[in-house]
Amino acid sequence: MSTPPTGGFSPLEPGNPYAAPADDRxxxxxxxxxxxxPAGHHPSSQQAPPAYPPASYPPAxxxxxxxxxxxxxxxxxxxxxxxxxxxxxxPPxxxxxxxxxxxxxxxxxxxxxxxxAVVTGVVALVQIRRNRLSGTGLAVGGLVAAAFWSVVxxxxxxxxxxxxxGPAESWGVESYGPAAAVAGLDEGQCFDFGDxxxxxxxxxxxxxxxxxxxxxxWELSRGEAPEHGDAALAADSACYREFGGxxxxxxxxxxxxxxxxxxxxxxxxxxxxxxxxxxVPWDAEFSSGSAxxxxx
Numbered sequence: 617m618s619t620p621p622t623g624g625f626s627p628l629e630p631g632n633p634y635a636a637p638a639d640d641r642x643x644x645x646x647x648x649x650x651x652x653x654p655a656g657h658h659p660s661s662q663q664a665p666p667a668y669p670p671a672s673y674p675p676a677x678x679x680x681x682x683x684x685x686x687x688x689x690x691x692x693x694x695x696x697x698x699x700x701x702x703x704x705x706x707p708p709x710x711x712x713x714x715x716x717x718x719x720x721x722x723x724x725x726x727x728x729x730x731x732x733a734v735v736t737g738v739v740a741l742v743q744i745r746r747n748r749l750s751g752t753g754l755a756v757g758g759l760v761a762a763a764f765w766s767v768v769x770x771x772x773x774x775x776x777x778x779x780x781x782g783p784a785e786s787w788g789v790e791s792y793g794p795a796a797a798v799a800g801l802d803e804g805q806c807f808d809f810g811d812x813x814x815x816x817x818x819x820x821x822x823x824x825x826x827x828x829x830x831x832x833x834w835e836l837s838r839g840e841a842p843e844h845g846d847a848a849l850a851a852d853s854a855c856y857r858e859f860g861g862x863x864x865x866x867x868x869x870x871x872x873x874x875x876x877x878x879x880x881x882x883x884x885x886x887x888x889x890x891x892x893x894x895x896v897p898w899d900a901e902f903s904s905g906s907a908x909x910x911x912x
Contacts, residue, residue: 715740718751721758725765733762795879798892801830804908807894822906829907831862832893836878847884847891851876855893863895864911871912873898 717740725733740755806822820826840850859867872895879888897903
């Protein structure tokens, strides 16, 4: 053990004004397995420090792991409300005055003047597009009206053509005389007319030159009496209906016209009920060969 240095004051000597005051606190009880140093004894630097119990602190009250996501807005900034680059579009041009041709097309179309409505309507549409005029709806309306009247006219012409008795006068369909003029002639038999309408026809071979050919023979019913023209109407309807089946071509495009012989009022009163349909050439007085299945 080393000795304190000589000379001067020792911090442990009495009467040293710089000495630390004496510790009057009672000594701590000895811990098991340890020893207390005797009073007035100061440990040297070679002695181990006294063993203190480890400090015990309660665990910190931290929140459990897994924090909810913070309610921050997503990164970035909303797009600025600036208008798009460039200049705003120019306002649409105001239409010019209404085309006169468009008005004319509409009026003539409503009046069923189909050719005028079509021509003026087309002219109006071209003019409107070229000169930036208004009136497109009027021009289109005139064209639509013209198309409507065209369809109506076509349907009316068709109905008139196929109706019984309709095209009789226009296509040369007529009653050629009383039934007695062709009495005794059968279907498919050719003949020449007599000197008058009431004179009996003369049978002729179809291969030879002849004026007519019988293609339908049938009996009229009691309600088809000739006094009110019912016999002629019934004959016309039957002849038109059977024409295509016999010739092989429709009557409107055929080389043949058809006519008929029906009993007059006197024959009807005498009990004659036979009606006969005959074929005659359109543009010639005579014909050669049979018309049956000829397609002419």
